[in-house]
Amino acid sequence: MQAQTEALSQQKARVESCEVDKILVDVDSGSNFERKSFKELEQAIKKGQCKKVVVTRLDRLGRSVIGIKTFIDLCTANDVEIMALDDKIDTNSVSGRFHINMLASFGEMELDRIKERISHGHKYHRQKNLPYKAVFGYKKECDTLVLNYDEYICLIEGKKVITVAEFAREYIDIFLEKKTFKGTIKAMINKYGVIGFMSHSSLSNWLSNPQIRGILVYGRGHNNRYSNKDKWDYRGELFPSLLSQEEWDEIEIIFKNIAENRTNYRSTNNYAKPFGSLLKCSYCNGSAQTISGGKARNITGYQCVGYRTGKCQNNKWINHKKLRGLITKLLIEKAKEIVNTLEVEESETLEEKKLQSEIFNLKKISQPSTVILNAIKDLEFQLETFKLNRLNNRNKQSELQDKLINTFTNGEFYSELENNLTSQELKEFYRLFIDKISFKDGEIVSVDFLI
Numbered sequence: 001m002q003a004q005t006e007a008l009s010q011q012k013a014r015v016e017s018c019e020v021d022k023i024l025v026d027v028d029s030g031s032n033f034e035r036k037s038f039k040e041l042e043q044a045i046k047k048g049q050c051k052k053v054v055v056t057r058l059d060r061l062g063r064s065v066i067g068i069k070t071f072i073d074l075c076t077a078n079d080v081e082i083m084a085l086d087d088k089i090d091t092n093s094v095s096g097r098f099h100i101n102m103l104a105s106f107g108e109m110e111l112d113r114i115k116e117r118i119s120h121g122h123k124y125h126r127q128k129n130l131p132y133k134a135v136f137g138y139k140k141e142c143d144t145l146v147l148n149y150d151e152y153i154c155l156i157e158g159k160k161v162i163t164v165a166e167f168a169r170e171y172i173d174i175f176l177e178k179k180t181f182k183g184t185i186k187a188m189i190n191k192y193g194v195i196g197f198m199s200h201s202s203l204s205n206w207l208s209n210p211q212i213r214g215i216l217v218y219g220r221g222h223n224n225r226y227s228n229k230d231k232w233d234y235r236g237e238l239f240p241s242l243l244s245q246e247e248w249d250e251i252e253i254i255f256k257n258i259a260e261n262r263t264n265y266r267s268t269n270n271y272a273k274p275f276g277s278l279l280k281c282s283y284c285n286g287s288a289q290t291i292s293g294g295k296a297r298n299i300t301g302y303q304c305v306g307y308r309t310g311k312c313q314n315n316k317w318i319n320h321k322k323l324r325g326l327i328t329k330l331l332i333e334k335a336k337e338i339v340n341t342l343e344v345e346e347s348e349t350l351e352e353k354k355l356q357s358e359i360f361n362l363k364k365i366s367q368p369s370t371v372i373l374n375a376i377k378d379l380e381f382q383l384e385t386f387k388l389n390r391l392n393n394r395n396k397q398s399e400l401q402d403k404l405i406n407t408f409t410n411g412e413f414y415s416e417l418e419n420n421l422t423s424q425e426l427k428e429f430y431r432l433f434i435d436k437i438s439f440k441d442g443e444i445v446s447v448d449f450l451i
Contacts, residue, residue, distance in 0.1 A: 052081040137168030145239040189310040214241035274426040282440035284312040316442030355383040
């Protein structure tokens, strides 16, 4: 541990020597491209807040060639340089870009190989009627599925041991009793104190999986899986079942009732949540759920979904009118800030000028070799790509800035506009300018803008 700490300190010192503005550190596995700091870096690049990324080695970004290639593509599209100190890679140089292109080619080859292996694996499993993996409550034994009677939870009271299959069966019993996902999750948390085991979506997916009925099914992996049940490949009852056919039928009826209630709610004018998907809890990073009141079910506020199911401590909700007023105020301030700081951008970026200089110097060679000629073509292609990306980004940003300025610099105009927009129209409007709204204990902590 001490050696790892010293190595990290040394890496940070080397990066700091490159005069960077901010250092991001992750301790999670490099194969995980959902790491918090890595996602923060991606967001900074997308928002134009980062012009250069410095790492000690390229594999510090991640352990997957495909993942690194995707990140490199993101940087290229946003005119962001990448410098890897140990790998001697700098996208600001010819050799660096050549290395990057080689890496991209290897990434494509690896992706093709993975797809090929997956395809062969699927074909083999279907020929043999073999399950891909075991869902909760089961485990694989001798190429088939059996109920998992391994110990899972030991209760302090009575020192009772509950197996995985028994715990899974309890989820089914409570769902049949509560008839809602939220009620089931909350009841299990209150009874066993197991927080974060199943979410609304994972419980829904598990309860609708024919595997818990002992039925082997292929073809559930595509999008909109439930509306495409006719495309599922059923192979019959091949495993022990966690529930009876009558219970399975009852669960399907409950699912239909939940779907009908959701459809009826969405048919009202007040369903659209202007801030719903933008709000993120500062405690658990979970989304927000609307709090509605009155016969018309008007939205009165927002609360952390995790608290409603017992997973989070963020219990205070945000008043909808208060939030709407605050966001309007911040957007007006943002519009004024853009008006005051708006400057005409230079016609060419620094990267474009450097590429032009390299092309000019290579063309001065009297008898260029094939390698030099190919390098010139490569540089010219990159130059055109930079120009196209710059123009596209500028056009998108200009459109958003114009819309923001025209709407929010005139308070009276916006008030009139806001009163005439439906909730759905407001929802789409806010998402043009805002990426995320963080909230904590009934207050807004921060607002991340897209411009």
